[in-house]
Amino acid sequence: MSDKTVITAKDLSKRFGDFTAVNTISFDVRQGEIFGFLGANGAGKTTAIKMLCGLSKPTSGEASIAGFDIYKQTEEIKKHIGYMSQHFSLYQDLTIRENIRFYAGIYGLKARQIKERSIELISDLGLDDYTDRFVKELPLGWKQKLAFSIAVIHNPSIVFLDEPTSGVDPITRRQFWGLIYEAAAKGITIFVTTHYLEEAEYCDRVSIMVDGLMHDLDSPKALMEKYNKPTMNDVFLQIAIRNSRKEK
Amino acid sequence: MRVLFYILQKEFLQIFRNKAMLPIIFVLPIVQMVILTFAADFELDHITYTYVDSDLSATSKRLLAKFEDSPYFQLSRTSDDFKDGMEALDQNEATLMLRIPQGFSHDLQKEKKAMIMLDVNSIDGQAATLSFSYATGIISMYNKEIIMEWNGLAREVSLPVETRVRYWFNEEMEYKNLMVPGILALLITMVGMFLSAMNIVREKEIGTIEQINVTPISKTHFLIGKMFPFWIIALFELGFGLTIGRLIFEIPLNGSIPLLFAYSAIYMLVVLGIGLWISSFTDTQQQAMFMAWFFIVIFILMSGLFTPIENMPQWAQALTYINPVAYYIKVVRAILLKGSNFYDLQFDFLVITIFAAVMMGLALLSYRKRG
Amino acid sequence: MKVFLAFVKKEFYHIFRDKRTLLVLFGMPFAQLILFGYAITTEVSNASIAVYNQSPGQFSEQLIDKLVSSDFFTVSNRIASQSEILETFRQNKAKLVIIIPPDFENKFSRNEAEIQLIADGSDPNLATILGSSANRIIQSWMNELLKSKGANLSMNTIIPEVRWHYNPELKSVAMFVPGVVTIILMLVSAMLTSISITREKELGTIEILYVSPLKPVLIIIGKVVPFAMLSILNAIFILVMAYVIFNVPVNGSIALLLMESMLFILTALSLGVFISTVAASQQTALMLSLFALMLPTILLSGFIFPISNMPWPLQIISNIIPAKWFLIIIKTIMLKGLGIVYIWKETLILLGMTLGLIALSIRKFKIRLQ
Numbered sequence: 001m002s003d004k005t006v007i008t009a010k011d012l013s014k015r016f017g018d019f020t021a022v023n024t025i026s027f028d029v030r031q032g033e034i035f036g037f038l039g040a041n042g043a044g045k046t047t048a049i050k051m052l053c054g055l056s057k058p059t060s061g062e063a064s065i066a067g068f069d070i071y072k073q074t075e076e077i078k079k080h081i082g083y084m085s086q087h088f089s090l091y092q093d094l095t096i097r098e099n100i101r102f103y104a105g106i107y108g109l110k111a112r113q114i115k116e117r118s119i120e121l122i123s124d125l126g127l128d129d130y131t132d133r134f135v136k137e138l139p140l141g142w143k144q145k146l147a148f149s150i151a152v153i154h155n156p157s158i159v160f161l162d163e164p165t166s167g168v169d170p171i172t173r174r175q176f177w178g179l180i181y182e183a184a185a186k187g188i189t190i191f192v193t194t195h196y197l198e199e200a201e202y203c204d205r206v207s208i209m210v211d212g213l214m215h216d217l218d219s220p221k222a223l224m225e226k227y228n229k230p231t232m233n234d235v236f237l238q239i240a241i242r243n244s245r246k247e248k
Numbered sequence: 249m250r251v252l253f254y255i256l257q258k259e260f261l262q263i264f265r266n267k268a269m270l271p272i273i274f275v276l277p278i279v280q281m282v283i284l285t286f287a288a289d290f291e292l293d294h295i296t297y298t299y300v301d302s303d304l305s306a307t308s309k310r311l312l313a314k315f316e317d318s319p320y321f322q323l324s325r326t327s328d329d330f331k332d333g334m335e336a337l338d339q340n341e342a343t344l345m346l347r348i349p350q351g352f353s354h355d356l357q358k359e360k361k362a363m364i365m366l367d368v369n370s371i372d373g374q375a376a377t378l379s380f381s382y383a384t385g386i387i388s389m390y391n392k393e394i395i396m397e398w399n400g401l402a403r404e405v406s407l408p409v410e411t412r413v414r415y416w417f418n419e420e421m422e423y424k425n426l427m428v429p430g431i432l433a434l435l436i437t438m439v440g441m442f443l444s445a446m447n448i449v450r451e452k453e454i455g456t457i458e459q460i461n462v463t464p465i466s467k468t469h470f471l472i473g474k475m476f477p478f479w480i481i482a483l484f485e486l487g488f489g490l491t492i493g494r495l496i497f498e499i500p501l502n503g504s505i506p507l508l509f510a511y512s513a514i515y516m517l518v519v520l521g522i523g524l525w526i527s528s529f530t531d532t533q534q535q536a537m538f539m540a541w542f543f544i545v546i547f548i549l550m551s552g553l554f555t556p557i558e559n560m561p562q563w564a565q566a567l568t569y570i571n572p573v574a575y576y577i578k579v580v581r582a583i584l585l586k587g588s589n590f591y592d593l594q595f596d597f598l599v600i601t602i603f604a605a606v607m608m609g610l611a612l613l614s615y616r617k618r619g
Numbered sequence: 620m621k622v623f624l625a626f627v628k629k630e631f632y633h634i635f636r637d638k639r640t641l642l643v644l645f646g647m648p649f650a651q652l653i654l655f656g657y658a659i660t661t662e663v664s665n666a667s668i669a670v671y672n673q674s675p676g677q678f679s680e681q682l683i684d685k686l687v688s689s690d691f692f693t694v695s696n697r698i699a700s701q702s703e704i705l706e707t708f709r710q711n712k713a714k715l716v717i718i719i720p721p722d723f724e725n726k727f728s729r730n731e732a733e734i735q736l737i738a739d740g741s742d743p744n745l746a747t748i749l750g751s752s753a754n755r756i757i758q759s760w761m762n763e764l765l766k767s768k769g770a771n772l773s774m775n776t777i778i779p780e781v782r783w784h785y786n787p788e789l790k791s792v793a794m795f796v797p798g799v800v801t802i803i804l805m806l807v808s809a810m811l812t813s814i815s816i817t818r819e820k821e822l823g824t825i826e827i828l829y830v831s832p833l834k835p836v837l838i839i840i841g842k843v844v845p846f847a848m849l850s851i852l853n854a855i856f857i858l859v860m861a862y863v864i865f866n867v868p869v870n871g872s873i874a875l876l877l878m879e880s881m882l883f884i885l886t887a888l889s890l891g892v893f894i895s896t897v898a899a900s901q902q903t904a905l906m907l908s909l910f911a912l913m914l915p916t917i918l919l920s921g922f923i924f925p926i927s928n929m930p931w932p933l934q935i936i937s938n939i940i941p942a943k944w945f946l947i948i949i950k951t952i953m954l955k956g957l958g959i960v961y962i963w964k965e966t967l968i969l970l971g972m973t974l975g976l977i978a979l980s981i982r983k984f985k986i987r988l989q
Contacts, residue, residue, distance in 0.1 A: 053462050054462065054617070054618055055458060055461055055462060055617075055618055056618060057618055074617070074618060075464055075466075076464075078462060078463055078464040079464040081462070083458075083459065083462040085455065085458050085459060087455035087458070088455070089455050089456050089458060089459035090456075090459075091258070091262065091456060092454070093262055093265050093266070094258065094261060094262065094265075098258070098261060101254065101257075102254055102255075102257070102258040103459075103463070104254075105250070105251060105253070105254025105255075105257075105258075106251050106254055106255060106460070106463050106465045107463060107464070108250065108251055108464070110250070111250075271906070271910075276910075279910075279914075280914075283914075283918055283919070283933065284918060286929055286930050286933055287918050287919060287924040287928075287929055287933060288918075288923070288924050289924065289925075289928040289929065290744055290924075290925070290928070291743065291744070291928065292744075292928075293928075294927070296927075311777075334784075337784060338951075338955060338957055338961060339961065340947070356775050356777065357775065360775045360776065361775075361776055361778060362775075362776075362777055362778070363777075363778050363779075363780055364777055364778070364779050364780065365779075365780050365781075365782065366779055366780065366781045366782070367781075367782050367784055368781060368782070368783055368784065369784055369785060370783035370784060370785060370786040370787065370789050371785050371786050371793060371794050371950060371954050372794050372925070373660075373661030373786060373789035373790065373791050373793075373794065374661045374744075374791070375925065376661075376783060376786075376789060377661055377662075377748075377789065378744060378747070378748070380781055381747075381748065381751055383779070384779050385751070387777055387779050388777075390777070391775075391776060391777045394775060394777075395775055398775060399775075409682075409727065409732045409733065409734055409757065409761060410731075410732070410733050410734070411733075411734045411735075411736060411753075411754050411757055412733065412734070412735050412736065413736040413737075413738060413750040413751075413753075413754065414735065414736070414737050414738070415737075415738050415739075415740030415743075415746050415750075416708065416737055416738070416739060416740055417708070417739060417740050417741050418740035418741050418743060418746075419740065421740055421743035421746070421747075422743070423743055423744075425741065426741050426742050426743065530639060531639075532637075533901075533902075533905070534637075534640060534814060534901075534905070535637070535639045535640055535643075537905065538639070538640055538643040538644075538647075539639070539643065541643070541647075542643050542646065542647050542650070545647065545650075545651065546650055546654065549651070549654045549655075549658070549659065550654065550658060554923060555659050556663075556742055556744075556745040558663045558664065558665065558666040558714065558745060558749075559659060559660055559661065559662065559663055559664075559745075560658050560659060560660065560664075561657070561658065561660060561664060562664065562665055564657070564658035564659075565664075565665060567658075578711055581741055582709060582711055585741045586708055586709045586739075586741065587709065588709040588710065588711075589709070592706065592709040592710045593710070
């Protein structure tokens with residue numbers, strides 16, 4: 001992990017009407033880091049990630065991704081990032097090979113590169129016998145792994161993963177994290193949101209979000225020590241219960 | 249350019265893999281052409297009528313015989329009196345009643361003036377006016393005949409001017425020659441607008457649009473990728489429809505077919521632009537379909553497809569100048585039926601090109617990669 | 620009962636939350652009526668004519684003035700040569716060309732003059748009307764002319780006197796109101812219902828409903844009740860608008876009209892339910908409703924195109940289209956102001972169709988549940 005900062009956010013906020021989805025969050029992410037966003041459903045993780053990816057315009061605050069401003073240089077940012085959304089976003093009516101070719105193609109890879117990467121990706125995932133299957137026929141875990149591999153097919157410097165493992169069984173989830181480590185080892189910065197608390201422990205640093213606010217940010221070990229709790233689960237529960245919005 | 253190729257490849261794969269597409273491309277045009285052409289026949293050739301002859305003279309009988317001989321009229325039954333005849337109108341047995349009052353023959357001879365009463369079902373105003381003018385046509389022909397017979401060829405009878413009417417471009421007055429080109433226009437407008445409006449919305453519904461928006465793909469490339477396949481399909485439909493029209497309905501192809509395709513190619517940009525614009529402000533395919541339908545209905549009703557533009561009040565006639573469908577229908581008919589060439593239609597080419605530029609701009613502006 | 624009401628309430632929420640669809644459902648008939656009422660008339664106005672006057676003079680110019688002074692025609696251009704006639708038509712500059720031959724003025728005094736009218740026959744009906752109108756104007760001009768000269772015109776004339784029934788002002792909106800009502804009832808009751816039920820099937824939420832204590836029949840009824848109410852609301856909206864804006868009243872019994880409308884809504888709902896038992900996905904339901912319901916309803920019901928003009932195979936097919944029968948019913952009640960005596964046959968046919976469809980849907984439905 002280098003000391004170079006690839007994501008900086010300062011007082012980033014997003015409001016929808018009088019609802020504040022993301023409330024003045026600030027953080028830095030270093031190159032090659034696995035950075036986790038931990039929070040319950042509706043904590044504002046997805047909104048935050050959408051702003052960073054250039055899918056949604058912030059209401060206020062500043063941020064830069066890979067050195068580009070998220071207000072003015074969204075299209076530059078998009079060349080340097082990969083994204084995997086909460087909703088499964090490969091084309092169900094295309095085959096595995098066709099999905100890979102399409103996404104690699106629109107990232108501007110050359111035909112020869114596409115061919116090489118496809119072969120590599122397919123054999124890495126062990127999908128050699130299924131390349132001409134429609135994506136809709138695959139089990140969910142395979143789809144998620146495929147989606148991740150496609151999100152990094154153009155060797156982005158940062159990849160944003162929005163709850164990539166929701167609904168996936170524990171074994172597949174473990175394998176999925178294997179893919180994440182591999183990518184991180186290649187120097188790709190990983191920005192991942194999750195509500196699985198044990199996954200938080202796989203991250204280099206974790207930030208904990210409750211109701212749009214970022215409450216703490218540190219390595220899982222340091223957080224457990226700070227709150228004097230044995231697991232991230234307990235850490236999270238303590239923060240969340242203390243800071244949760246009053247039920248209306 | 250390379251990026252564009254991959255988008256197009258994907259769009260074509262998806263379109264032709266979609267089971268619903270093949271019927272749209274191949275069955276819809278045939279069904280539409282055949283059914284619409286047969287159904288959309290406003291030719292009045294058997295106006296049903298009934299009569300009440302209270303005069304029962306040779307003169308009245310000869311007049312009634314004229315109606316029976318006319319190819320436009322078809323006697324459904326005779327009636328005893330007005331009430332009986334109205335019953336026929338009420339029951340939809342007849343749309344027109346002819347009443348010859350008692351003393352008709354006498355009045356005509358002695359008073360030089362006699363009335364005939366026509367009662368017309370005018371729910372369909374258009375058809376009613378037309379049937380009335382056919383009926384008066386028969387009556388005045390008969391009138392002339394009578395005058396000649398009774399007065400001999402008196403000097404006063406001949407009027408200073410004789411008019412002769414001729415009909416060009418459609419001498420047999422075939423209604424289908426008018427309808428087939430119009431239906432062709434309707435067909436490719438519908439196919440183009442529905443498909444393009446629903447396509448991007450579909451990606452919104454299944455969530456893939458987000459994945460696209462996070463790539464560095466340019467808006468222009470994306471929209472061209474979305475449009476081009478439907479542009480090709482619509483032009484193919486045009487060719488397919490023309491072939492059907494030619495083979496089944498023997499419509500005339502008097503003008504240049506390449507010219508027709510050139511105009512259609514520009515026109516389709518307008519239609520697809522509207523479709524893409526619709527998809528930018530709708531969230532579900534159902535909404536997109538309804539919106540597209542809404543636009544199509546208004547455009548079509550105001551286009552002169554089923555009712556001539558001349559049947560509109562002046563302000564509505566003025567509105568047709570901003571209706572792309574009206575231009576297209578006019579041009580298709582002009583090329584196919586009248587053999588109009590580029591020189592004749594240069595103004596229409598200019599207008600549709602401006603429309604296309606505006607709609608493309610609007611589609612491009614309204615599509616946002618960032619919400 | 621409470622559960623059932625809660626369920627119906629949920630369905631209402633679904634419908635009223637989709638503002639855009641609602642906008643189209645009420646906006647479309649509104650726009651259509653406005654167009655039919657104001658923009659599409661039965662009278663020709665401002666038809667452009669071109670004049671090729673080869674014999675400029677007193678009479679020919681008088682004749683042209685006469686033609687233009689009616690609202691019927693406007694002279695779009697003057698033609699200077701024979702070859703320009705074709706061009707004028709090809710450029711869509713005129714629908715009718717009037718040719719006054721070179722010797723017109725001379726022959727006029729000898730009662731031998733001729734005028735040629737060339738009409739653009741691409742639209743045969745329009746051409747007929749334009750031709751005969753021009754003819755009529757010319758005739759009346761000559762009569763005036765002769766009268767002013769004191770000619771004895773008392774020839775034996777038959778004067779046709781016309782009375783228009785059911786729609787005395789020949790409003791085109793009167794003809795279309797019944798059609799617009801029919802289409803909207805079909806659209807809401809059949810199409811939306813089938814799509815909505817299939818959507819729940821697709822999303823899997825219908826299974827949750829099936830395991831609820833509600834009987835399956837009640838579930839279906841609960842699903843269709845809101846659409847039925849929306850339909851009837853929409854129909855009333857159209858009828859009120861027709862009366863208030865266009866002065867097209869319901870001449871017959873409103874109660875009878877509403878009852879017949881309910882019957883037709885029932886027919887349409889059972890069609891919608893039937894489609895949803897057949898279709899597996901929303902898209903299929905959409906396609907089926909569009910091609911099997913909407914298109915035939917628009918094309919073959921007699922809404923726009925007169926059934927009597929269709930070739931016999933289409934006339935036979937039109938009999939199985941419920942909208943055809945409803946259209947006869949609504950026209951009879953609304954415009955002719957007649958009662959049930961005149962439409963009992965049509966009512967029975969609709970009733971039969973409805974019962975048949977309900978029976979068919981229930982059978983399909985039961986098979987699926989087993």
